[in-house]
Amino acid sequence: MKKAFKVMNELRSQNLLCDVTIVAEDMEIAAHRVVLAACSPYFHAMFTGEMSESRAKKVRIKEVDGWTLRMLIDYIYTAEIQVTEENVQVLLPAAGLLQLQDVKRTCCEFLESQLHPINCLGIRAFADMHACTELLSKANTYAEQHFSDVVLSEEYLNLGVEQVCSLISSDKLTIASEEKVFEAVIAWVNHDKDVRQELMARLMEHVRLPLLSREYLVQRVEEEILVKNSSACKDYLIEAMKYHLLPTEQRALMKSTRTKLRTPASLPKLMMVVGGQAPKAIRSVECYDFKEERWHQVAELPSRRCRAGMVYMGGMVYAVGGFNGSLRVRTVDSYDPVKDQWTSVANMQDRRSTLGAAVLNGLLYAVGGFDGSTGLSSVEVYNLKTNEWFHVAPMNTRRSSVGVGVVGGKLYAVGGYDGASRQCLSSVECYDANSNEWSYVAEMSTRRSGAGFFNSQKLFYFSRCVPMDFFKSNSIILFSTFIF
Numbered sequence: 202m203k204k205a206f207k208v209m210n211e212l213r214s215q216n217l218l219c220d221v222t223i224v225a226e227d228m229e230i231a232a233h234r235v236v237l238a239a240c241s242p243y244f245h246a247m248f249t250g251e252m253s254e255s256r257a258k259k260v261r262i263k264e265v266d267g268w269t270l271r272m273l274i275d276y277i278y279t280a281e282i283q284v285t286e287e288n289v290q291v292l293l294p295a296a297g298l299l300q301l302q303d304v305k306r307t308c309c310e311f312l313e314s315q316l317h318p319i320n321c322l323g324i325r326a327f328a329d330m331h332a333c334t335e336l337l338s339k340a341n342t343y344a345e346q347h348f349s350d351v352v353l354s355e356e357y358l359n360l361g362v363e364q365v366c367s368l369i370s371s372d373k374l375t376i377a378s379e380e381k382v383f384e385a386v387i388a389w390v391n392h393d394k395d396v397r398q399e400l401m402a403r404l405m406e407h408v409r410l411p412l413l414s415r416e417y418l419v420q421r422v423e424e425e426i427l428v429k430n431s432s433a434c435k436d437y438l439i440e441a442m443k444y445h446l447l448p449t450e451q452r453a454l455m456k457s458t459r460t461k462l463r464t465p466a467s468l469p470k471l472m473m474v475v476g477g478q479a480p481k482a483i484r485s486v487e488c489y490d491f492k493e494e495r496w497h498q499v500a501e502l503p504s505r506r507c508r509a510g511m512v513y514m515g516g517m518v519y520a521v522g523g524f525n526g527s528l529r530v531r532t533v534d535s536y537d538p539v540k541d542q543w544t545s546v547a548n549m550q551d552r553r554s555t556l557g558a559a560v561l562n563g564l565l566y567a568v569g570g571f572d573g574s575t576g577l578s579s580v581e582v583y584n585l586k587t588n589e590w591f592h593v594a595p596m597n598t599r600r601s602s603v604g605v606g607v608v609g610g611k612l613y614a615v616g617g618y619d620g621a622s623r624q625c626l627s628s629v630e631c632y633d634a635n636s637n638e639w640s641y642v643a644e645m646s647t648r649r650s651g652a653g654f655f656n657s658q659k660l661f662y663f664s665r666c667v668p669m670d671f672f673k674s675n676s677i678i679l680f681s682t683f684i685f
Contacts, residue, residue, distance in 0.1 A: 209236055210278040221248075222259045223274065228267030229259075230274050240277040242300040265295040273299055284311045294331055309336040316343045318350035322357060322364075345373045345465065352385035358392040362400050365389055370407040370458075375465040377490075379412040379539070383422065390427055402433035409459045410441035412539050418442060462516055462539060471538075473499075475520055476506040482526040483507070486536070500541045503534055510558025510605075514565055515585055519546075521567050524554040529573045533583070547588045549581050555651075557605025561612050562634060566593075568614055569600035576601040576620030580632070594637045596630050604652035610634075613642075618650040625650040 212218050212233075219231040237244035247254045254260045262270055269291045276282040282304060284292060289308050296304035312324050313336060325340035327333075344351050348368075351357055360368075368374075369382050376382065386404045390397045410422065418441055428434040437459070444455055452460070472489040476482065482505035489496050502520060509523030518536040522529070529552040534543045553570030556577075560566070565583035567590075569576065576599035581590050600617030607613070612632040618625050625648040630639045 206236075206278055206280075209233060213278060221257075223270060224259055224261045225263075225265050225267040225270040228271065230271055232274055237274070237277060240301070243298065264298055266291065269295045273301060273304065276301065276304060282307070284308055286315070290327070293327075293333070297331055305333070309333050312336055313339050316340060318347045319354045319356065321347070321351060322354070322360065326364075342373070342466070344368060345371050346375045348374045348376055348385075349381050352381070352388065357385070358389060360389070362397075362403065365404060366407055369404070372461070372463050373465050374463050376463065377471075379409050379463075380417060380421075382408050383410070383413070387425060387427060398427060398430070401427050402431050402437075405431075405434045405437050407458075408437070409461070409463070410437055411444035411455075411460045412462065413441065414541060415442075415445050418445070464516075473511075473518060473536075475511055475518070475536075476502055476509060476523065478507040481505070482524060499538075500536070500543055503543050503545060504530075504532065506530070506534075508554040510556045510567055510570075512558045512560050512565055514560045514563075519558070519565060519583075521558050521565070521583075522549060522553045522556050522570060528552070529554045529571065547583070547590055549583075549590050550592065551577065551579055551581065553577055555602040555618075557600075557603040557614060557617075559605045559607050559612060561607050561610070561632075566605070566612055566632075568605045568612070569596060569603045569617060571601035571620065575599065576618060593634075594632070594639055596632075596639050597641065598626065598628060598630065600626065602650035604649075614639075616645060616649040616652050624648065 213231060213236075216231050219233055221232055221234050221237070223230045223232055223237075234244075234248045238248045239245075246252075247260070249255065265273075269288070272282060272288070272292065273295060282292075284307055289311055293305055293308035293312075296302075296308060309328070312328070316324060316339070321340050321343045325337060325344060328337035328340055345368075357365075365386075369385065374382065386401075386408055390401055390404070405428070410418065413422065418438065422428055422438055422441075428438060440457075440459065444452060444460060447455060471491070474487045474489075476484065476486070484501040484503075484505050486499050486501055487496050488499050505525045506520055506523040507526075510519075510521035512519050512521070516538075518538065520534045520536070522531065522533070524530070531548040531550070531552050533546050533549060535546050536543050549567055551570075552572045553567060554572075556570030557568040558566065559568070563585070565585070567581045567583070569578060569580070571577065578595040578597070578599045580593050580595055582593055583590050596614055598617075599619050600614055601620055603617030604615035605613065606615075612634070614630045614632070616626045616629070627645045627648045629642050629644060631642050632639050
């Protein structure tokens with residue numbers, strides 16, 4: 202076939218056996234009906250139907266310019282075409298007209314590779330205009346994931362109100378805070394204030410004000426002149442303030458699109474350092490923003506805590522158990538990164554520090570640890586929906602300072618310190634939630650406690666901690682990397 206098409210293209214270049222001339226603008230292109238019909242459904246319908254073009258010697262294509270049509274006919278004969286920034290915007294619609302799906306797909310792939318915060322909204326509109334559904338979806342996702350940069354572009358400021366509403370109402374926006382959405386709305390309105398200020402309430406309907414901090418609501422939102430000038434915007438502000446006045450357990454009953462957390466597919470990365478010892482247990486919590494390359498303080502723990510288990514579950518960070526400087530504790534606190542607020546949840550049944558913690562099947566597991574006198578083999582599980590802890594099968598070995606993580610739907614407890622023989626462990630156990638059983642797997646070649654546990658997707662636990670009572674160390678670092 203390749204050789205045959207090569208021969209036919211040579212015949213075409215010599216104008217031999219050509220039986221039709223395709224005309225666009227002032228350009229005439231000699232070709233063979235059978236070749237065009239074989240490769241393009243558009244030409245197939247034209248040359249095999251009852252249309253007058255089926256017998257005409259010259260066929261004019263009005264919708265495509267001459268150079269673009271020549272490129273596409275060359276492609277039909279050679280299966281080769283070069284897509285560039287200069288030609289993609291005319292090549293894609295022309296390929297769509299002639300139903301050359303491979304060319305259209307190549308154009309879409311090229312545009313996808315060019316996605317950037319300054320052009321993704323334009324590419325999204327272009328894809329929508331030409332029914333490129335996959336490119337439309339990719340451009341839309343890109344805009345959601347790069348929202349903070351996209352709203353700084355000229356394309357965003359020149360959007361229509363319907364397009365802005367569609368963007369800011371998405372549950373998938375990747376933002377560190379709802380502040381980004383509010384500021385984006387203000388910037389869009391101020392870009393053409395005389396015309397757009399009347400649209401303020403329509404836009405504010407999609408800003409999730411209840412998810413903003415009380416300080417920001419009072420110091421920024423309430424003071425914004427565009428909000429002050431709109432009674433509807435004031436209503437949204439009152440709704441947000443009422444939300445903050447409600448007890449935590451009642452907020453779930455105040456359901457609206459504005460109280461719903463956004464659930465982006467790709468979230469900004471933050472590293473949280475929670476509590477620790479310096480040299481006594483502390484309440485301090487800090488976050489490292491990888492994009493801004495800086496540390497910043499967030500809400501402190503309700504009480505001093507070090508040697509705690511840390512997990513990220515259901516959009517919340519959990520600090521489980523630990524040591525407050527005097528006692529091993531049963532308390533558990535959860536952190537809401539949107540509200541920058543810690544809340545206490547149900548206590549564990551056992552006191553434990555230097556425990557391992559992980560999430561399996563939507564449940565939080567607290568594994569082993571140290572109760573102040575001995576290492577623990579017991580394992581507790583927290584059910585977020587019922588706010589209750591319950592015991593499951595204990596490990597076969599007592600383990601404090603144990604590395605814990607989940608791989609392949611099973612929970613692993615790696616090494617640790619047994620507290621009895623005063624030695625670190627090389628043994629590893631695996632928990633099957635379906636059978637509620639722990640079983641040993643192959644031992645490590647080295648004894649270790651306070652080990653980090655890592656799989657290919659996520660860092661479950663990382664600490665440098667050993668039983669203080671035995672090793673008399675003077676510093677503790679407990680941190681986990683969470684994505685929210």
